[in-house]
Amino acid sequence: MAHMTGRVLACYFSLLIGGVLLYGIFILIFHPETIRVINSSISFRNLCLTNHPASPHEETPKHMPPSPKKFYWRLKNHPLFSTQRLQYEQPRLLKPVRTDVLTVTPWMAPIVWEGTFDRAIIDNAYKPLNLTIATTVFAVGKYTRFLRDFLSTAEQHYMVGLKVHYYIFTDQPSQVPEVALPPGREVTVIQVPKFNRWQEISLRRMEIIQTAIEERIHREADYIYCLDVDMKFHNRWGPEVLDTLVAAIHPWFYYLDREHFTYERRPSSKAYIPVGQGDFYYMGAVFGGRVEDVHKLTKTCREHLEEDKKLDLEAVWQEESHLNWYLLHNKPSKLLSPEYLWDDLKGQRPVEIKVIRFSAIIKNKGEVRENV
């Protein structure tokens, strides 16, 4: 009898547990929050799926606009500081390293100057990450003559110890000099047309870089830096420059009030910046960052250059004017002081410039440019 009662009790007990479980499942499925989570995860999945190349069986319905191209960006989560023990000077909150210059913007982006970073800490943090830095450089027409010095000085000072992939855009691939490169560093030469005007050669860089990112660089690199070729490196230009969106302050404008910046001032241009606005005047000879962010920059500038062209407008300093518009509206996450972009024409080094790292050589514009 006791045996029977035990079995009945066990039966009741398991029915009870089952009921509670079923009720729980019911609540879980039909609770509005659960429905929201499920919906959002479905749409997230769709979002991910649209990143895949469309399968040949899938056709976009006629009334739908073609979906924008998607890319797999090489996004690595950086554990920035390795556990390796390092000896370095203690940072002191009450002893700022630079008191003569601005080292952070009002939107909290660092401005890189000598003294603001410790080489050993930076190298120790970035070298183990196995990053690839795409580096674009254009050498069209007579500018091929600048490639040898650009590349050989870069090999001494530019991202030393990191993987660098130079993309050289030229109309004369046979003029690209041979430069010995250590393992991890390589050159790819890409042929581009030669435009008749130097302004056009300079501004077309936005479009060509955008296309190169879409075609290959998004797969081949983590960061991309876009540099002028009529330049030489003189000192370290290292991974302290790496960040999401990076711009360099023009060496001829850093001490001026913003009304003197050579922004585009015609309201009809997409590069228009009214007097009274602006942070810094950035130079078109250096910009960079994560590949995805530089893609957005080049795509927007290219679109704006094309819209201006439809109105027969060319901004006062071509792509540099559009770059300045873009960076006013999309603040750079790191800024490079003029140490990182100097000009030999400036002559004597002012006291705030402790080291010149990369500088424009003095060129005879009338001789090297297509039209002046």
Ligand SMILES: CC(=O)N[C@H]1[C@@H](OP(=O)(O)OP(=O)(O)OC[C@H]2O[C@@H](n3ccc(=O)[nH]c3=O)[C@H](O)[C@@H]2O)O[C@H](CO)[C@H](O)[C@@H]1O
């Ligand atoms: C000090 C100064 O006034 N600098 C301005 C000047 O820079 P730059 O005098 O530095 O312009 P640039 O002649 O170096 O042209 C920019 C780059 O385009 C490429 N290139 C240009 C011409 C050519 O025939 N072949 C060729 O390959 C090359 O990579 C060169 O480094 O003009 C730029 C216009 O975009 C910017 O407004 C700069 O602020």
Ligand SMILES: [Mn+2]
């Ligand atoms: Mn230049």
